[in-house]
Amino acid sequence: MRRFIAIVIALLALGGGCRKRELTQNLNVENKVEVRPVTLFFEGPEMLLVRETRSVALPENPGGALSIVARELLKGSANSGVPHIFPRDTVVRAAFLLPDGTAFVDLGGPTLTQGWATGSHEELMAVYSVVQTVTTDFPAAKRVRILVNGESAETLAGHVDLEHALTPMPAFVAK
Secondary structure (H helix, E strand, O other), X not given: XXXXXXXXXXXXXXXXXXXXXXXXXXXXXXXXXXXXXXXXXXXXXXXXXXXXXXXXXXXXXXXXXXXXXXXXXXXXXXXXXXXXXXOOOOEEEEEEEOOOOEEEEEEEOHHHHHOOOOOHHHHHHHHHHHHHHHHHHOOOOOEEEEEEOOXXXXXXXXXXXXXXXXXXXXXXXXX
């Protein structure tokens, strides 16, 4: 009898794993998830933002894809020689795009919450890495508003004004 119960439990566990995979595949099909190239921006050796292309599984819906791209940016560059642009404990809490072309990226994490002690250039590059990434990968996004913990923030580290939406700055991108 014990052996029978063990076999039934094993079969149920195995069947549950298959069901989960089936649900995930169905969700991916339903959301039209495909691996697509995205362009991320990181600070390069010339102290300007440089492009890095990466392939990421994204849903067709820009609203769903925006937070995935923002999280990909926070992972950092694939090039280990490129320093992290945000504190490593920074997270994307949410991201969404309004019909008027304003994208919102809500960041959080202990360092940003307690006050990020960094220089003006580092903050500028971090902020515009988000702006350039979002506006490049989502043509409907014309400007980006960065929030901290769901609230409007004056700044991330005391140097860059975040009280208004920011537009792309091609002068900050290496040619």
